[in-house]
Amino acid sequence: MIETLLLNLEQRDSLSDAEKDVLRSIAGREKRFTANEDIVTEGTRPNTSTMLLDGFAARYKVTPEGARQITAIHIAGEFVDLHAFLLKTMDHGIVALSNCTVAFVDYPDLKTITEDWPHLTRLLWLDTLIHGGIHREWIVSMGRRSRTSHLAHVICELYLRLKVVGHTQGWAFHFPLSQSEMADVLGISLVHMNRVIQALRRENLITWTKDTITILDWQRLQSVAGFDPTYLSLNAEPR
Amino acid sequence: MIETLLLNLEQRDSLSDAEKDVLRSIAGREKRFTANEDIVTEGTRPNTSTMLLDGFAARYKVTPEGARQITAIHIAGEFVDLHAFLLKTMDHGIVALSNCTVAFVDYPDLKTITEDWPHLTRLLWLDTLIHGGIHREWIVSMGRRSRTSHLAHVICELYLRLKVVGHTQGWAFHFPLSQSEMADVLGISLVHMNRVIQALRRENLITWTKDTITILDWQRLQSVAGFDPTYLSLNAEPR
DNA sequence: CGAGAATTTGATATTCATCAACCTGCGTGG
DNA sequence: CCACGCAGGTTGATGAATATCAAATTCTCG
Numbered sequence A, B: 001m002i003e004t005l006l007l008n009l010e011q012r013d014s015l016s017d018a019e020k021d022v023l024r025s026i027a028g029r030e031k032r033f034t035a036n037e038d039i040v041t042e043g044t045r046p047n048t049s050t051m052l053l054d055g056f057a058a059r060y061k062v063t064p065e066g067a068r069q070i071t072a073i074h075i076a077g078e079f080v081d082l083h084a085f086l087l088k089t090m091d092h093g094i095v096a097l098s099n100c101t102v103a104f105v106d107y108p109d110l111k112t113i114t115e116d117w118p119h120l121t122r123l124l125w126l127d128t129l130i131h132g133g134i135h136r137e138w139i140v141s142m143g144r145r146s147r148t149s150h151l152a153h154v155i156c157e158l159y160l161r162l163k164v165v166g167h168t169q170g171w172a173f174h175f176p177l178s179q180s181e182m183a184d185v186l187g188i189s190l191v192h193m194n195r196v197i198q199a200l201r202r203e204n205l206i207t208w209t210k211d212t213i214t215i216l217d218w219q220r221l222q223s224v225a226g227f228d229p230t231y232l233s234l235n236a237e238p239r
Numbered sequence C: 001c002g003a004g005a006a007t008t009t010g011a012t013a014t015t016c017a018t019c020a021a022c023c024t025g026c027g028t029g030g
Numbered sequence D: 001c002c003a004c005g006c007a008g009g010t011t012g013a014t015g016a017a018t019a020t021c022a023a024a025t026t027c028t029c030g
Helices: A003-010 A017-026 A107-116 A118-144 A147-164 A179-186 A190-202 A218-225 B003-010 B017-026 B107-116 B118-144 B147-164 B179-186 B190-202 B218-225
Strands: A030-033 A038-040 A048-054 A057-062 A068-074 A093-096 A100-106 A172-174 A206-209 A212-215 B030-033 B038-040 B048-054 B057-062 B068-074 B093-096 B100-106 B172-174 B206-209 B212-215
Touching: A003 A017, A003 A118, A017 A107, A017 A118, A048 A107, A057 A179, A057 B118, A068 A118, A068 A179, A068 B118, A100 A107, A107 A118, A107 B118, A118 A147, A118 B057, A118 B068, A118 B107, A118 B118, A147 A172, A147 A179, A147 A190, A147 A212, A147 A218, A179 A190, A190 A206, B003 B017, B003 B118, B017 B107, B017 B118, B048 B107, B057 B179, B068 B118, B068 B179, B100 B107, B107 B118, B118 B147, B147 B172, B147 B179, B147 B190, B147 B212, B147 B218, B179 B190, B190 B206
Parallel strands: none
Antiparallel strands: A030 A100, A038 A093, A048 A100, A057 A068, A057 A093, A172 A212, A206 A212, B030 B100, B038 B093, B048 B100, B057 B068, B057 B093, B172 B212, B206 B212
């Protein structure tokens, strides 16, 4: 359901009923993907954007040497490739990290929004800008934080993003990525990833069993991460 | 002069004369900044966007431990904080890396563009999306490329971006960053930065003396970097 | 020429990758 | 029900990459 996207937008600004109806009307055909299946392939030129209705997906690139780097994690209620509407050519792939349900939005419908719905256009633009801010924070994590701090930061961020769309249960959330996939997020080896997770466990900051992460001490986790949620633009104001 | 911005936009799509005039008309008051001066401060809520007319600037964040990470380098003809028009609160600072000239654009003028000039709006949106793509590529560099490869990649990227706005001379370009500032780009120590530069020199891939970088072997540099310019969207097409 | 900044070099400690092995849980086929 | 295979997770050992500390050298500019 597209209502999850509305939760995301309404967290940042109020939407008129007409605007909500426009968004509901453009959500087209739905499709399911299974874990590890490519949702969008690098190098292609899509003519629809993909809205993630349920599940986890990731944007990634693969180096010539064959190493994969995940550049973004997407959760329910997010556009995974709204940027391709204007970029035209996919410069990276998008993969389902769990079973996913998506809805497609045709580019002509997006174009119509930019012609007739300026405020809605600004909110869609904002959506891509927030993800740009997340990218910047990830760059800081990769460059200037310890790996333990980096992992803590990712967990803080995911927790808040999932909370906005109601996908947290207390301090816990469902998180189906394997340690190997998480290593591709941090850009480190699987073995080292495992040890970094153990460091957070040893400090009693989190538990991470099977596929749910539980935050045991939010204050201290935030402090280890050097986490400041400003970049997530979680406040509603006129945009 | 704002014409440099036009070069950037026209590299991606054609602009009507009316659209160019709109852009010229919104470029307001100009101001100069000296090297190391903050152009925009983290945590503030600007009411203008800043267009870099000349010089080099960077977006950066500082961790609680005091380490600086540069998340983007900006060159002449680029908006350095167009994103703040919708994000509202600066989640990072912007610093002049050389003496800079900028022009300010008031948010109400940007808002007018989103109301009346849909195609121009899409191109401004595109501008922020291209920088999002650059962020993604930087994440890949930080996570999965060797430092030598990372530096080579940054040089390839800067060369092409500078070429678009006519700021290259053959295979050379003016580049006033110190090795210490460059270390804050790659997220490594100054000493290691120095050794990585020497590695590229030893391989006869570049020279970097005083403040100009010269590419000696584009093919091989690109190959060391694993560089694919797709993410820069350098082709003009209807958007 | 002298002072300060930027670059370079050397030595050592820490972080991280790699290789190799082992363990655990879970589903499948007999 | 059990044997088996397999994926994900864990551990240990070792070497390479990178940070840190300290100092020397070169460059720049007044």
